[in-house]
Amino acid sequence: MSSAFPPVHVLLLSIPGLRQEDLSRMPTLESLAAGGGCVPLDPGFPAVTCPVQATLTTGALPAAHGIVANGLYERGSHHLEMWISPDGVHRAPRIWDRLKAARPELRTAAWFLLQSKHATADLVCLPAPKHNPDGTETMWCHTNPEPLYASLRDTLGDFPLHKFWGPIAGIESSQWIARSFLEASRDNPPHFATVYLPHLDYAAQRTGPDSPPAHAACGELDAEIAKLIDGFGAIVGRERLTVLVVGEYRIRPVSHTLFPNRVLREAGLLDVIETAEGELLDMVGSRAWALADHQVSHVYLQDGADQKLVEKVASLFRGRAGVARVLSGADLVAAGLTALVPPDQESHCGDVVIESTPESWQGYFYWLDDAKAPRFARTIDIHRKPGYDPLELHIDRTKLPAISIPLDVSLVKGSHGAIDPASPHETIFIASRPGLANGPLAMHEIGAIVTGIFGCS
Numbered sequence: 001m002s003s004a005f006p007p008v009h010v011l012l013l014s015i016p017g018l019r020q021e022d023l024s025r026m027p028t029l030e031s032l033a034a035g036g037g038c039v040p041l042d043p044g045f046p047a048v049t050c051p052v053q054a055t056l057t058t059g060a061l062p063a064a065h066g067i068v069a070n071g072l073y074e075r076g077s078h079h080l081e082m083w084i085s086p087d088g089v090h091r092a093p094r095i096w097d098r099l100k101a102a103r104p105e106l107r108t109a110a111w112f113l114l115q116s117k118h119a120t121a122d123l124v125c126l127p128a129p130k131h132n133p134d135g136t137e138t139m140w141c142h143t144n145p146e147p148l149y150a151s152l153r154d155t156l157g158d159f160p161l162h163k164f165w166g167p168i169a170g171i172e173s174s175q176w177i178a179r180s181f182l183e184a185s186r187d188n189p190p191h192f193a194t195v196y197l198p199h200l201d202y203a204a205q206r207t208g209p210d211s212p213p214a215h216a217a218c219g220e221l222d223a224e225i226a227k228l229i230d231g232f233g234a235i236v237g238r239e240r241l242t243v244l245v246v247g248e249y250r251i252r253p254v255s256h257t258l259f260p261n262r263v264l265r266e267a268g269l270l271d272v273i274e275t276a277e278g279e280l281l282d283m284v285g286s287r288a289w290a291l292a293d294h295q296v297s298h299v300y301l302q303d304g305a306d307q308k309l310v311e312k313v314a315s316l317f318r319g320r321a322g323v324a325r326v327l328s329g330a331d332l333v334a335a336g337l338t339a340l341v342p343p344d345q346e347s348h349c350g351d352v353v354i355e356s357t358p359e360s361w362q363g364y365f366y367w368l369d370d371a372k373a374p375r376f377a378r379t380i381d382i383h384r385k386p387g388y389d390p391l392e393l394h395i396d397r398t399k400l401p402a403i404s405i406p407l408d409v410s411l412v413k414g415s416h417g418a419i420d421p422a423s424p425h426e427t428i429f430i431a432s433r434p435g436l437a438n439g440p441l442a443m444h445e446i447g448a449i450v451t452g453i454f455g456c457s
Contacts, residue, residue, distance in 0.1 A: 009236040010192045010453055011243050012446075013225065014053060014113070017200035017209065017416075018247030020428050025215055026222035028229065032243060033430045037437035040425030044443045045335055046296040046355075047249035047426070048388075048417045050083075050114050052443060056246060057113065057194060058092040059447030061336035066091040067115065068337050068349045069293045070388055073300060075345045078283045080291065082383050084128075087119040095447050096121040099192055102456035109193035111181045117142050123184050123193070125149065127161055152180045164198065166380045167395040167403070171220045174199040178228040182235070189235050192450060195228070197221060204251040206393050208413035242453060244436070246446060247427030249416040254361045257409040258322040260290035260297045260354055261366035261386070267316055270366060278374035279367045281386050288313050291350065292364040292387035295417035298350025304342040313352045322360030324418060327353040361415035364389060370407055378405045390415065 023030040023038070044055045044062070046069065054060075054067035062068045071082040072089060087094070093101075096108035097120055109123035110116045116126055121144065128142035139158040141149040153159075156179055164173040174197045181195055199221040203213035233241045261281070264270040269288040272279040283289055283300075287309065290297040301309055314326045325331075328351065332338045338349040356362055364387030367373050376384045380392045380403075389405070396406035419426070429446065431437040436449055451457065 007240055008191065008453060009189065009232070009241050010450055011229070011232055011241060012192070012194045012450065013228075013243070013245045014056060014194060014196045014248055015200060015221070015245060016049065016198060016248040017204050017251045018245070018427060019209070019250055022200075022218045023428075025218040026225075028222045028226040029245060029430060032229075032245065032432050036430065036432040036434050038428055038430045039437040040440045041247060041427045041429040042424040042440070042442040043247070043249045043419070043427055045337075045419045045424075046293065046417045047419055048294050048296065049248065050085075052248045053113050053196070054090055054115065055443045056248075056446055057094045057096075057110075058090060059095070059444050060092040061444055062349075063333070063336050063339045064092050066348055069291055069296070069298055070114075071291050071293065071386075072348050073291060073298070074348075075300065080283065080386060082385065082388075083114060084117070084383070085115045086117045087115065089115060094119065095194070095450055096192065098447070098451055099454060099456060102451070103454060106192065106454065107188065107190040109181070109185070109190040109195075111184075111193060112177050112196040112198075113194060114196070119144070121190075123148070123181075123190055125152070125180060125184070127159060127164065129161065148184060152183055155183055156180055165382065166392055167405075169202045169393065171199050171217070171224065174221060175224055178224050178231075182228065182231040185232060185235055189232070192454070193232075197225070199224075201251075202393060205390050205412065205414040208253050209251045210253070211413070214414075241432075242436075243430075243432040244446070244450070245428075245430035246443070247429070250426040251414040251416045252358050252418075254359055254412060254415045256322045256357075256360040257412070258320070258354075258356065258360055258362045259365050260292060260299065260317070260362055261364060262368060263316055263320075264288050264290060264299070264313070265366055265368065267312075269313065272366065275374075278377070279372045280374055281366050283386075288352075289366070289386065290354070290362075290364075292362040293417065294388055294390075294415050295356035295361050297354040297362045297387075298348075299352040299354065301351040304351035310342070310351055317352075317354050322357055322362075323354060324357045325355040327355070356415075356418045358418060358420070361390070361412060361417075363387070363409055365407075365409075373407060377407065379403075380405065 110121040124144035130138040271282040271285040396404040
């Protein structure tokens with residue numbers, strides 16, 4: 001390693017739902033901020049997991065890195081893939097790629113970041129259950145190096161996927177993530193590591209960001225963060241460790257739900273297919289349909305170049321309850337979502353984007369009668385639904401002992417994704433070292449702070 005830059009280690013924690021006011025319940029992070037710095041952070045638009053993590057790890061905006069939602073819709077093939085995608089979907093190099101190019105001796109880690117399968121970091125881990133011929137699943141994680149998960153499982157047991165998402169999601173998943181990272185780091189620790197700790201997401205969406213369970217979750221996660229920092233500091237030397245913490249987005253209380261697909265269906269623009277398992281959304285036959293993602297929806301048109309169709313769809317939502325902004329054309333470019341007007345086959349951005357008001361969120365439902373809802377609507381099925389479903393955090397207790405997801409959207413008490421243009425710095429950035437956090441930041445600026453620590457441009 002170059003003598004100009006002594007061995008340093010950077011641990012970057014990516015935490016959804018982290019707010020300035022939460023620090024009073026998180027003594028580890030509060031102490032970290034007091035010893036270094038804490039500044040307001042603009043997560044970027046849309047403030048949902050995959051775009052935020054892509055912006056954080058590439059230093060680019062969605063128009064450049066290509067991730068505009070938690071799902072990727074390929075227009076040419078009419079294929080929608082929610083949540084799990086390979087690292088190759090990013091159209092901009094990620095931090096570990098840039099570090100390696102500048103200083104090949106540096107070791108890096110991407111730990112539980114979404115859309116990081118086959119990432120080039122030296123240590124990689126994320127859930128990748130094996131689907132068996134009989135329809136069952138075997139719990140597994142994709143890791144680099146490939147044999148690593150088997151070793152972690154021998155030491156820690158299987159990753160608790162049922163605690164990572166769904167009605168019983170809890171602290172156990174973040175515990176396993178933190179502990180597995182320490183196990184993987186013991187023999188040859190990374191110089192730079194990004195670790196995703198999801199725990200604050202759950203209670204804030206279930207019961208509201210200021211509910212007693214959400215406040216309790218802050219303390220639970222803080223205790224695990226303390227163990228992670230102490231453990232990694234013991235491995236690499238505490239004096240060599242810089243800890244950075246980013247809040248991915250702010251979860252706000254919600255009391256209203258918009259169903260953009262139902263609006264499009266009632267306008268005669270969305271078609272369904274009748275099946276024995278209920279109505280299925282016809283993406284090929286529909287003139288317009290919406291990928292509903294927390295507080296943001298991407299509406300894909302059969303002919304996005306038809307300006308009359310674009311305006312017709314946009315007019316359906318302007319002024320509607322729960323809608324803050326309707327973006328199309330040059331507005332999408334100005335928002336950093338696409339560089340193309342209209343978005344072409346290569347752009348994942350919708351032709352029209354709907355942003356919610358702070359108290360509203362957007363559901364993917366497209367059926368008009370719950371009796372015709374598809375079977376997957378009442379199951380934990382993050383891949384088949386045309387959008388994000390926070391109801392998977394709940395159980396329909398009228399169906400017990402069977403696990404059934406309710407269709408009662410009033411159960412959802414928190415959401416995120418919308419950004420107030422007048423006050424975009426809704427979350428926080430913490431650095432354990434003074435001088436790294438000197439004023440309000442945007443998510444795409446964090447990468448330069450990391451590369452700067454290592455003397456890389």
